[in-house]
Amino acid sequence: MSQQFNLGQYRGRLAPSPTGLLHVGHARTFWIAAQRAAERRGTLFLRNEDLDPQRCRTEFVDAMIEDLHWLGISWQEGPDCGGPCAPYTQSERRDFYLQSWKRLRKIGAIYPCTCSRKDVALAAGAPNDGDDEPIYSGKCRPASSLPGGARPSTPLRARGTDEASVPTRTDEPAGFNWRFRIPDGEEICFDDLHLGSQRMLAGRDFGDFIVWRRDDVPAYQLAVVVDDAAMGITEVVRGADLLKSTARQILLYRVLGLPIPDFYHCDLVRDDMGVRLAKHHDSLSIRKLREMGWSPERVREADSSQILRCGR
Secondary structure, three states: OOOOOOOOOOEEEEOOOOOOOOEHHHHHHHHHHHHHHHHOOOEEEEOEOOOOOOOOOHHHHHHHHHHHHHOOOOOOEEOOOEOOOOOOEHHHOHHHHHHHHHHHHHOOOEEEEOOOHHHHHHOOOOOOOOOOOOOOOOOOOEOOOOHHHOOOOOOOOEOOOOHHHOOOOOOOOOOOEEEEOOOOOOEEEEEEOOOEEEEEEEOOOEOOEEEEOOOOOEOHHHHHHHHHHHOOOOEEEEEHHHHHHHHHHHHHHHHHOOOOOEEEEEOOOEOOOOOEOOOOOHHHEHHHHHHOOOOHHHHHHOOHHHHHHHHO
């Protein structure tokens, strides 16, 4: 997992998930990422973030590669061209994630959770701002901790969890949602290269988050941290909807002892109701605009109002 990179070399990435067709918001973000890599004479790579087996489809992988090339974006490493950090497809990188899960488990930084998504959403005191996951109520969180803030290396009984439901095996994560225990009250600060200084309070802005799902799928937060570190990423360019995820990921970088990259969060393209574009906005997909005769330049440069008028 320890790949050697040239010190000072810029390494950026495009990290789409093949759960649908890419839309104009993706086009904006990925174009910015490509331009920033080119301006710094760095290396850009494509990573296929296909962790979700129920939503990811092969045809969307092919479509995203074709659409990105059509936009005029090229990369030096990726699932289609290889490279020193292969594999570049997340579903083929399970062993890397499992190693990090075992490390987190050993130091007691994570705990098993039996709560469903519905349980969390319905729990009292679990607000949701619409662009982010609800704050976890702490129902399954261990009721005690070690002196001085140290975390245990063996499972603690959690509030509201029977003894029988606490896993006795520690070598495999399947069967439980595994949550990272955040340091309540700690302020997570970072300087975003586009949006400026960011400050978020653990326990208020976000809660204990999932790093491994009960269906034995690594969660986004853990996978991107492990991959960005393993692939030597120096700058993460992505949408501003992931600002809170950055705070979560900084905590993972610290606990795992991994270098923290710089972050550049792009402005979001929103519809006329102020809702950020998602893959269900099929009329605003890159593929649809191509079919309507739009050029790559027009897609890259059009403002939100032009794009939204087109989608009506």
